[in-house]
Amino acid sequence: MAQFVDWDLAAATAGALGKSGPKVTYDEAAEVVADLRRLTDAAAGHVHEFTGLHSQVSHPPLRVVDRRDWAAVNIEGLRQVIGPLIARLAGDRQPGAFGEAIGSRLTGVQAGTVLAYLSGKVLGQYEVFSTDPGQLLLVAPNIVEVERRLAADPTDFRLWVCLHEVTHRVQFTAVPWLRAHFLGEVQAFVDASQVDGQLTDRLRRGVAALADAVRDSESRASVLDLVQTPAQKAVLDRLTAVMTLLEGHAEYVMDGVGPSVIPSVEEIRSRFNRRREGATPIERVIRRMLGIDVKLRQYAEGRRFVRAVVDRVGMAGLNRVWDSPLTLPRLTDLTDPDAWVARVHAG
Numbered sequence: 446m447a448q449f450v451d452w453d454l455a456a457a458t459a460g461a462l463g464k465s466g467p468k469v470t471y472d473e474a475a476e477v478v479a480d481l482r483r484l485t486d487a488a489a490g491h492v493h494e495f496t497g498l499h500s501q502v503s504h505p506p507l508r509v510v511d512r513r514d515w516a517a518v519n520i521e522g523l524r525q526v527i528g529p530l531i532a533r534l535a536g537d538r539q540p541g542a543f544g545e546a547i548g549s550r551l552t553g554v555q556a557g558t559v560l561a562y563l564s565g566k567v568l569g570q571y572e573v574f575s576t577d578p579g580q581l582l583l584v585a586p587n588i589v590e591v592e593r594r595l596a597a598d599p600t601d602f603r604l605w606v607c608l609h610e611v612t613h614r615v616q617f618t619a620v621p622w623l624r625a626h627f628l629g630e631v632q633a634f635v636d637a638s639q640v641d642g643q644l645t646d647r648l649r650r651g652v653a654a655l656a657d658a659v660r661d662s663e664s665r666a667s668v669l670d671l672v673q674t675p676a677q678k679a680v681l682d683r684l685t686a687v688m689t690l691l692e693g694h695a696e697y698v699m700d701g702v703g704p705s706v707i708p709s710v711e712e713i714r715s716r717f718n719r720r721r722e723g724a725t726p727i728e729r730v731i732r733r734m735l736g737i738d739v740k741l742r743q744y745a746e747g748r749r750f751v752r753a754v755v756d757r758v759g760m761a762g763l764n765r766v767w768d769s770p771l772t773l774p775r776l777t778d779l780t781d782p783d784a785w786v787a788r789v790h791a792g
Contacts, residue, residue, distance in 0.1 A: 451553030452524045458557025459516035464565045466512060466586025467593060474585070478509045481583050481603055488607035491702045492615050497760055498767070500618040506580035507614075512564035515584050519560060522574030526631065569610035571617060573624050581614045583607070595716040601709045608702055612695040620767045630684050637676040682776045685743075689779055690766065693747015697755070700748070746779055753782040758790060765789050 469477070485507055493499055510518065568587050573579035583606070592602040617624050703710035754763045766772055766789070778785035 450523075450527070450556055451549040452520055454550055454553035455557040455560065456517055456520045458554050459520065459560040459564060460513045462558060462561035463512045463516060464561075467590045469589065477585050477589055480600070481509050481585060481588070481607070482507065484600070484604045484607045485581070485583070485611055487706075488604060488611040489615070491608065491706060492612050492698055495698055495702050495760075496612070496615065497764060498615050498619040500615060501621055502578055502618040505614055505618050506576065506578070507583070508580055509583045509585050511586055512584060515567060515570070515582055516557075516560040516564045518572055518575060518580075518582060519563075519570075520556075522572055523556075526574050526628070527635075568606050571610060571613035573617060573627060578624055579614075579617050581610055583610065591717075591720075595713065595720065597713050597716065598709050601707045602713055605699065605703060605707055605710060605713055608699040609695045612698045613691060616691055616694065616767075622769065623767070626770050627684075627687060630680060630687070634677050634680040634684065637680055683773075686774050686776045686779060689743040689747040690750070690774055691747070692743045693745075693749070693751045696744050696748040697751040750774065750779045750782050750785075754786060757782070757786050762786075762790065 489500075489505065508514075508518075564584070565587065567584050568591065569584065570582045571579055572582055588603060588606055589599075591597075592599050595602065700714075703714075707713070751763060754766075758765075766774065766785075768789075772789050774785050778788075
């Protein structure tokens, strides 16, 4: 079977290129890990009470990781999802031993370069690809680094981060069908590329464009422009709507709970937003190419949708969104919450 990415090389590259974390002693590191675990439990109680959603998993998964571990987990998830799909799409087409070796190693280095960059930026993530029902990852070095740069109270900042990320864990562990639906949509997006049979070449160009952006701040390439086919647009619209809902819901919960349990939440939010807006030109290019700017817009648009629905039908009415895939918002609903309320609450 042709190998699209040398995943082992990707992991090695991410580990080698990833930045070292902030300086802490062994005792300080152990204290941070214990604190994040404690605050995760506290956040879970606040999220359950605020949303009315309760995990269906007896021991919701949590891992406190460093940057190398975060990259390794995401590489394993990508390996499990992309590998079988590429094999099915490639069929009998073989690039030859030399072409496969060169292509997979090149793509492995490129993928590792991208993950090395991201590993120094991500504070937390609910990773759904590598395990069922997924796992909450908190990247301890990044959390410590940001709280120091913001001169934030460590306990307040860590709880603030945990509120957002735990909300994602609650979403996926309280709604049994959500992970399978999300993975099905991701698979549908890739399968839609069969209309022109050029998925592998487009993905390689997309990953190469990401790596090039690290070196060229004038790059205007867009990964979605490179890999998307017309047949994938409908799937992408559904995925965008789901991701916007998930991110906006987490932001709404974080903002709703924060003032009552985090004394310095307003100061943290203000400083964090200023830091986000103060990116260098090359960081802005990379953020755009990696979809981070899209994610930031999803935060704002999704939060407005959730707030508008709660204003109209309350939290219990919003929770109808988790009934089934049919009650998820459509892309057009995000800017017209009344349409979602009318469709879902018509009865």
